[in-house]
Amino acid sequence: MDLRTRFPLRLWRPSVDEEVDAELDFHLEMRTRELMAAGLSEVEARHAAAARFGDVTRTRRECRAIGLQREHRMRSSQYFTELRQDAAFALRQMLATPAFTLIAVATLALGIGATTAIFSAVNAVVLRPLPVPDPDRLFVINEMWRDFGRGAMSAGNFVDMMAEQNVFDAVAASTTTSFTLARDEGAERIIGARATGGFFRTYRVNAAVGRVFGPEDDEPGREQVVVLSHKYWTRQFGADRSVLGKTITLDARPYTIIGVMPPSFDFTSDAEDIWVPIAFTPERKAMHDEHFLDVIARLKEGVSPQQAQQQLDRIAADLRARFPQDDAERGLTVRPMMQTFVGDYRERLFVLLGAVGFVLLIACGNVSNLLLARGAARARELAVRSALGAGQGRLVRQLFTESLVLGLVSAVAGIALAWALIAVLVARAPQGVPRLDQARIDGTALGFAVALAIVSSIAFGLVPAWRAARTDINSTLKEGIRGAGSRGARDIVRSFLIGAEVALALVLLVGAGLLIRSAIAAQRVSPGFDPHGVYSARFSLPEVKYAGTDAVAHAVQAIQEGVSNIPGVRAAAIASNVPGVGTFSNGLVPEGEAPELRNVRQSMARFISPGYFATMGIPILKGRDFQPTDRAGAPLVMIVNQSLAQRLWPNQDPIGRHVNGSAPEGPKTVIGVVPDLHFDGPAAPTDLEFYQPMAQLDDMAWGWTRRTLFVAARTSSDAASLGPAVRHVIFGLDPGVPLFSERTMEQRMAATLDTARFNTMLLVLLGCVGLVLAGVGIYGVIAYFASQRTSEIGIRMALGASRGTVLKLVVSQAARPVVFGIVVGAISAAFCSRAIASQLVNTTPTDPVTFVAVAALLLIVALCAALVPARRAAALSPTSALQSGA
Amino acid sequence: MAEPSRELLHGTLEPLILKCVAQTPRHGYAIARWLEDATGDVLHVEDGSLYPALYRMEERGWISAEWGTSELGRKAKTYRITPSGRRRLAAVVAEWTRFTTAISKVLLTV
Numbered sequence: 002m003d004l005r006t007r008f009p010l011r012l013w014r015p016s017v018d019e020e021v022d023a024e025l026d027f028h029l030e031m032r033t034r035e036l037m038a039a040g041l042s043e044v045e046a047r048h049a050a051a052a053r054f055g056d057v058t059r060t061r062r063e064c065r066a067i068g069l070q071r072e073h074r075m076r077s078s079q080y081f082t083e084l085r086q087d088a089a090f091a092l093r094q095m096l097a098t099p100a101f102t103l104i105a106v107a108t109l110a111l112g113i114g115a116t117t118a119i120f121s122a123v124n125a126v127v128l129r130p131l132p133v134p135d136p137d138r139l140f141v142i143n144e145m146w147r148d149f150g151r152g153a154m155s156a157g158n159f160v161d162m163m164a165e166q167n168v169f170d171a172v173a174a175s176t177t178t179s180f181t182l183a184r185d186e187g188a189e190r191i192i193g194a195r196a197t198g199g200f201f202r203t204y205r206v207n208a209a210v211g212r213v214f215g216p217e218d219d220e221p222g223r224e225q226v227v228v229l230s231h232k233y234w235t236r237q238f239g240a241d242r243s244v245l246g247k248t249i250t251l252d253a254r255p256y257t258i259i260g261v262m263p264p265s266f267d268f269t270s271d272a273e274d275i276w277v278p279i280a281f282t283p284e285r286k287a288m289h290d291e292h293f294l295d296v297i298a299r300l301k302e303g304v305s306p307q308q309a310q311q312q313l314d315r316i317a318a319d320l321r322a323r324f325p326q327d328d329a330e331r332g333l334t335v336r337p338m339m340q341t342f343v344g345d346y347r348e349r350l351f352v353l354l355g356a357v358g359f360v361l362l363i364a365c366g367n368v369s370n371l372l373l374a375r376g377a378a379r380a381r382e383l384a385v386r387s388a389l390g391a392g393q394g395r396l397v398r399q400l401f402t403e404s405l406v407l408g409l410v411s412a413v414a415g416i417a418l419a420w421a422l423i424a425v426l427v428a429r430a431p432q433g434v435p436r437l438d439q440a441r442i443d444g445t446a447l448g449f450a451v452a453l454a455i456v457s458s459i460a461f462g463l464v465p466a467w468r469a470a471r472t473d474i475n476s477t478l479k480e481g482i483r484g485a486g487s488r489g490a491r492d493i494v495r496s497f498l499i500g501a502e503v504a505l506a507l508v509l510l511v512g513a514g515l516l517i518r519s520a521i522a523a524q525r526v527s528p529g530f531d532p533h534g535v536y537s538a539r540f541s542l543p544e545v546k547y548a549g550t551d552a553v554a555h556a557v558q559a560i561q562e563g564v565s566n567i568p569g570v571r572a573a574a575i576a577s578n579v580p581g582v583g584t585f586s587n588g589l590v591p592e593g594e595a596p597e598l599r600n601v602r603q604s605m606a607r608f609i610s611p612g613y614f615a616t617m618g619i620p621i622l623k624g625r626d627f628q629p630t631d632r633a634g635a636p637l638v639m640i641v642n643q644s645l646a647q648r649l650w651p652n653q654d655p656i657g658r659h660v661n662g663s664a665p666e667g668p669k670t671v672i673g674v675v676p677d678l679h680f681d682g683p684a685a686p687t688d689l690e691f692y693q694p695m696a697q698l699d700d701m702a703w704g705w706t707r708r709t710l711f712v713a714a715r716t717s718s719d720a721a722s723l724g725p726a727v728r729h730v731i732f733g734l735d736p737g738v739p740l741f742s743e744r745t746m747e748q749r750m751a752a753t754l755d756t757a758r759f760n761t762m763l764l765v766l767l768g769c770v771g772l773v774l775a776g777v778g779i780y781g782v783i784a785y786f787a788s789q790r791t792s793e794i795g796i797r798m799a800l801g802a803s804r805g806t807v808l809k810l811v812v813s814q815a816a817r818p819v820v821f822g823i824v825v826g827a828i829s830a831a832f833c834s835r836a837i838a839s840q841l842v843n844t845t846p847t848d849p850v851t852f853v854a855v856a857a858l859l860l861i862v863a864l865c866a867a868l869v870p871a872r873r874a875a876a877l878s879p880t881s882a883l884q885s886g887a
Numbered sequence: 888m889a890e891p892s893r894e895l896l897h898g899t900l901e902p903l904i905l906k907c908v909a910q911t912p913r914h915g916y917a918i919a920r921w922l923e924d925a926t927g928d929v930l931h932v933e934d935g936s937l938y939p940a941l942y943r944m945e946e947r948g949w950i951s952a953e954w955g956t957s958e959l960g961r962k963a964k965t966y967r968i969t970p971s972g973r974r975r976l977a978a979v980v981a982e983w984t985r986f987t988t989a990i991s992k993v994l995l996t997v
């Protein structure tokens with residue numbers, strides 16, 4: 002190809018406007034001359050030339066338009082050509098300096114990779130909307146009683162609220178429950194929900210196969226239909242479409258399969274597997290006690306959540322007036338479903354994202370320092386380019402392109418790292434983080450990583466590029482490399498960078514330190530029971546077969562005896578709940594006070610068989626344990642925990658006093674006091690708790706348990722090995738009773754502390770990475786300073802300075818920015834640590850021990866990082882120092 | 888003689904310009920003069936309509952322009968044909984031949 006067309010010479014290249022004018026003028030001029038040569042006068046000739054030309058203005062306009070378009074196109078194509086050249090040059094440079102490239106890319110990849118991994122978790126758990134139409138219009142409505150927080154709704158309140166509201170398009174209630182599915186090979190327990198007819202309409206999700214149930218199915222007598230989740234359909238029926246119309250037996254009653262939901266309706270991997278209509282009876286609809294319903298609602302278009310809340314406030318006021326017995330002091334609150342769905346994982350994940358962002362910033366600081374050091378070495382190259390006509394803007398662009406290439410190459414490595422980190426994160430994370438298993442490198446995460454790379458490139462490339470472009474050509478070319486730039490200003494930039502790195506690392510380490518302190522504090526507190534060697538599991542007694550209290554009590558007793566007789570078992574018990582598993586609450590009123598809501602002490606009910614306290618290793622502090630004589634017909638008794646005793650009768654002996662509330666009806670005598678249990682660590686506020694003997698429960702109380710109970714056994718051998726024997730006992734009594742959720746009590750405790758431990762581990766890990774990066778950064782800068790001052794050091798040593806003086810000289814250069822960083826970091830940390838305040842146990846967010854320890858740790862690391870180059874400088878002989886510096 | 892329509896002009900003007908600058912690089916005025924001489928001014932082109940055509944053809948890459956010095960010592964923009972312009976010219980000539988052969992066959996047979 003012709004070189005001239007590829008690179009047209011531009012010795013005289015005027016603007017498009019000038020060019021068009023010149024060309025047209027030339028034409029008119031030539032034509033005029035020709036006509037004059039033919040004999041016309043100059044005036045006549047000009048006139049004729051213009052006439053022959055036609056509309057000059059229009060021609061000029063057309064030509065300008067085409068010319069401008071062409072120039073624009075050429076300029077952008079030139080820009081991209083230059084960009085390509087710069088990028089190719091940057092890549093060649095990276096390959097030419099492999100050590101520099103490796104360190105820079107590894108540092109950045111670590112930052113970008115870790116940040117991308119945490120981001121994809123945040124995206125999967127928090128940011129992605131629920132996969133239903135208009136998820137923003139979905140809200141959760143809760144009851145609120147006094148300061149007890151948001152709670153479930155009673156059927157009566159739900160039905161009345163639904164009838165009176167007009168701010169929601171659809172409202173539905175559901176309750177998650179476990180079903181016992183009869184199968185040939187034994188009973189299986191599945192998690193599902195009973196829901197009102199508007200449930201699927203509220204979500205606006207239809208069945209993928211068959212149909213969903215609606216209000217017409219949600220009537221007693223017509224409710225024996227079931228909708229399957231996609232995951233259950235796939236797992237259990239191999240995604241066979243012919244299951245429609247088939248019958249399955251749930252809790253010993255036949256249900257017809259009418260539909261299968263789409264896979265997107267499986268919000269989480271442990272979401273419900275089946276849905277059946279709840280079919281309230283007229284009695285249930287009138288019942289304003291028993292708060293067990295989760296209520297969802299779809300807000301109407303054009304109605305704000307505030308307006309909805311105002312209407313709910315009015316409805317709640319109405320309910321309070323109509324049902325003072327059940328609804329006094331009760332309110333209704335509405336909040337976005339996403340908030341309920343994500344819970345406090347939002348806060349925890351954003352703390353992690355912030356922490357990992359700090360690591361990335363420290364990484365950027367280090368790379369910025371590396372580039373500054375290299376910029377000094379490249380000053381000559383840039384001065385030559387500048388002398389050859391490259392403008393400042395062009396040089397900055399070249400350097401930025403280099404940063405960008407470095408950033409993007411690091412992003413590629415970072416994405417690979419993120420991919421691995423996500424796998425580790427998902428595998429090691431505590432159970433129950435919603436949708437975490439859906440975290441992956443998708444388009445959003447890729448975009449995030451690339452955006453991160455670009456922003457990082459600007460962050461770490463800005464100062465070096467600016468510095469390099471400002472280099473004075475003359476002095477650089479004259480003095481060579483060592484005269485480049487104003488060293489004083491450069492030193493300030495470097496000092497600032499390590500100061501900032503130290504500050505960021507300090508904030509990270511304070512966060513990690515606080516969580517460690519909190520974990521130590523949590524470990525010191527006794528849980529109040531002895532979890533070692535205790536086996537526990539759940540079982541469900543199908544209501545159809547175990548309807549009456551006698552049948553249940555009999556089964557419970559048989560299972561307890563069977564398990565007690567297993568060799569190695571020292572004590573066994575049945576309980577509605579074991580420590581750490583949530584239970585239902587009851588309002589208790591001490592005898593002597595009016596049975597009104599304002600006198601109620603909301604307390605957690607635990608129904609237990611004799612031997613429970615021995616099995617769990619819970620000491621009886623006062624009074625006595627339940628005896629076999631505390632059975633149906635005998636005087637009703639209960640045992641309370643310390644907190645409840647204190648709340649009911651402050652500083653008085655609770656033994657022998659009477660309490661009303663809970664089932665069965667009638668005053669119950671307090672016969673004993675047990676300690677408060679700290680299952681979730683001492684962080685969780687202690688519940689008011691009471692225990693009742695199972696033998697005295699009535700129908701209503703058994704209903705609350707849904708006949709799903711725990712069996713627990715203390716053994717002298719390995720608790721986990723009890724499983725087969727317990728299963729054998731239960732299967733021997735009734736093969737239709739499923740046993741599930743088998744865990745030792747130690748495992749249950751570990752599971753609840755898992756989230757805290759996982760968070761602590763991650764933050765400690767990030768803190769350590771930040772510490773190492775900051776240390777490397779300090780080392781690099783001090784080594785650079787020392788090398789810049791080699792000749793000065795030589796002179797000082799020649800004049801008699803001792804090695805100690807030289808050490809002090811070099812180290813002291815690091816001291817100021819490090820101390821500055823520690824002060825700024827400590828102030829920032831005092832603010833940032835509030836973000837984890839809710840995760841702290843017996844530790845304040847400004848715990849002085851943590852702050853001092855972390856500051857000391859950073860000082861030591863900084864000192865070590867500075868000492869290495871300082872010792873090297875001090876070990877130089879004055880002669881060689883002077884020679885190399887000359 | 889009626890003024891030729893713009894479309895006809897477009898269709899014929901560009902091949903003629905290509906033919907012109909294919910012989911030797913010329914500036915705009917020289918092209919205009921060549922058009923008059925070579926076609927006996929049958930096209931009756933307004934001088935002004937030549938330039939948008941030149942700019943368009945430059946944008947399409949058929950011709951390239953360069954500022955140089957004219958025979959009178961003035962700065963003038965000189966156009967030369969590019970390889971892509973030569974291909975274009977050959978294609979237009981072939982098309983024209985095919986077209987006129989076909990039309991002639993019909994019109995000239997009695």
